[in-house]
Amino acid sequence: MDDCIFCKIIRKEIPKEFSFESDTLVAFPDINPSADIHILIVPREHIGGIADLNESHGKLLTEIYKAVNQLVKSNNLQDDLYRVVVNGGKAQHVPHLHFHLLGGQWKKMV
Ligand code: 5GP
Numbered sequence: 001m002d003d004c005i006f007c008k009i010i011r012k013e014i015p016k017e018f019s020f021e022s023d024t025l026v027a028f029p030d031i032n033p034s035a036d037i038h039i040l041i042v043p044r045e046h047i048g049g050i051a052d053l054n055e056s057h058g059k060l061l062t063e064i065y066k067a068v069n070q071l072v073k074s075n076n077l078q079d080d081l082y083r084v085v086v087n088g089g090k091a092q093h094v095p096h097l098h099f100h101l102l103g104g105q106w107k108k109m110v
């Protein structure tokens, strides 16, 4: 999608260091963190949101949770507190599916 901010980040049109990267996913820190650690896990494919998921995305969803587990370990969150949040509807501001990994002290709602 030409004007999608996350597609631009994925295409590296906006410089950003990825915390995790694979053929299907990227992860990078949220620009406006809601917790001590706030990482966005984003499929390279432009999927609008939860409502656009179907059976064909089963493997991708497994990969997302594998990436979450890697990021939990690399940020030493396994014995701390962490949450994975996916916003939808009016709670979702960027219309490209993404998973928030929130770790440590919360500052505000995502
Ligand atoms: P949503 O409300 O859609 O679930 O979350 C969108 C998230 O993307 C917000 O937490 C917001 O801070 C983050 N965000 C929006 N634009 C950018 C950006 O250009 N770079 C990064 N790293 N995060 C962004």
Ligand code: ZN
Pocket (backbone or CB within 6 Å): 001, 004, 005, 006, 007, 008, 045, 046, 047, 095, 096
């Ligand atoms: Zn996009």
